[in-house]
Amino acid sequence: MHTTDVPVGGVEPAVAVADEVPPRRLPRFWLLELLGAILLPPALAYVAVRWNEPAVQAWRTVCIAITMQALPFLLLGTALSGAINAFVPARVFGRLLPRRPALAVPVAGVAGVVLPGCECASVPVANSLIGRGVTPAAAFAFLLSAPAVNPVVLTATAVAFPGSPGMVLARLLASLATAAAMGWLWLWLGREEWLKPAVRHTGHVPGGSRWREFRRGFQHDFLHAGGFLVLGAMAAATFNVAVPRSVLDTFSGSPWLSVLFLAALAIVLAVCSEADAFLAASLTGFSPLARLTFMVVGPMVDLKLIALQAGTFGRAFAIRFSAATAVVAVVCSALTGGVLL
Template sequence: MVEGSASTATEPPPPRPSGPHGGGADPERRHRSRAGTAGSALVGAAVVAVLAGPWLERHFGLPAFGAWRTLLVAIVMQGVPFLVLGTIVSAAIGAFVPDRVFSRILPRNPVLAVPVAGAAGVVLPGCECASVPVAGSLMRRGVAPAAALTFLLAAPAVNPVVLVATAIAFPGKPEMVAARFGASLVTSVVMGWLWIRWGREEWLRLPTGPGHVRHALGVGRTEAFRRGLQHDFLQAGGFLVVGAMAAATFNVLVPPSVLEAFSGSPWLGVLVAAALAVLLSVCSEADAFVASSFTGFSPTARLAFMVVGPMVDMKLIALQSGAFGRAFAVRFCAGTFVVAVPCSVLVGSVLL
């Protein structure tokens, strides 16, 4: 498992030229090129689908496609501002922040670094779309994967913007805000510790894109920032579109009556609400308002919706697959779901 502290991280040597004349593209450049092409293609496909929507509805009588198109745009528009924020922070970390900063902030022992990273999630006012590129940039700068992954889970769930939104959505219920903060933080820290104990290096494809581009290619800080921003945004933007398409498809195909059948059961209600959080893929700044509308569900079930959503949803699964590999995303997202549900039930039984 790769759990080295930031103090032991070293910069990779400059890539050696390849090709008959020493000018061939290195693997890092090829990786960035493939990521950018795939991301651009996915974004382009979404734009075509949105623009072609009215024509398809007119000529083929597809009202459901109109609803799907509206939901797709809504989900993407929710996520893009925070995705931009995350990619800016990610690129800035890679270009301007020295490795020694992290060695001073985080304890060398990964077990101790995990709760510190979870608490640091309070300072990033973004949603889950922002946390993925930032976590990738932290790993590129030598932060232990367990600590970076803890930050990835905590940041979109415990930051002040989300907590204020929760307080507004549940007026007069400060216990719901406290329960969301507590259950989310506990889930993040537990997942970080579980990664230390059972995570494997081969599951996690460590980001190797623009994080060291300044050192590897000999460019300035501003150019490294530009390349990092371009790489992260195109790659993450494409997978955001994939997740948004999946969430919009579920919203269109599954009628509300199917969900109401399970809301009356305390245990089934919690599981259904958690599954809804994954499938609906609502931004963490807005999911409290959706949860408050689930009047047929118990308070604990609504808490589970708000805890699971920022950590495991369709667009986040797609983003993690693009950033860290499919093998990692499947295992980590499944594990997070399994941990988040009982943490929600435990905290909800105490505070709600």
């Protein structure tokens, strides 16, 4: 028995096979696996031996903080992903998004305001949207905008920068511009062979239990993405401990170097979007434009997000998409900040 979902935004219909569901294979991110196999055992041994030393305590605190900060939103995202896959008919997306992919991209970007979570939540949701027939370009625009333009993040930005409504508006516009630009860029240059999501059942199988489908999808996505989240948090914690404060002071004196440095810092610190505004506000030695770049780049490109994207869509996609997103985010931040700040 076969059922065919309605295609949205030029994507081929998703077919659900009731008789046989293929096994769900995890995509391999060989570089992280190799680094983990080489570096993780000696790192754990070092931490075990020097558990009470200040540097190790700081590393442990940062790693746990990043993981625990992101975990609730990853939980939210995987729950939404499972719910979309099990309960939401594909025709719903056909009604919400324009048929033309070029128009569906900005609509999906603006729709990011409905997800009050961080980037960890947006990856499994975007994956589920693609599985339900949404054009990848629109799903990626949602993936990038949701962590940056939702009401929780904008409110936190307003609190972190009191009396600076221009910073809140600049973050909103620069983030939306980046999300839309990346969606259109995917339509123009993206290739299907770069996008290799895990093999998974999409759509509800007639006669099957929707709650069972939800439970299986949620369990798989949460455990799978959670492992990559921990790897990203460990890398970010290492950078936090290893880089001395004097390095920050060296870069803050140059306008453009400070922008590029804070963009790179946002990538490696991997701070959730709900908290990054307060960290940006604390970097008083840097210009408002540099701090805006930090807040725009961080929710869209960071170590844990790259790892999550690689685990979900494949490393070929993650490498290209993350690099392009970082460049586009810096350019949109510079253009928007130059006008509003």
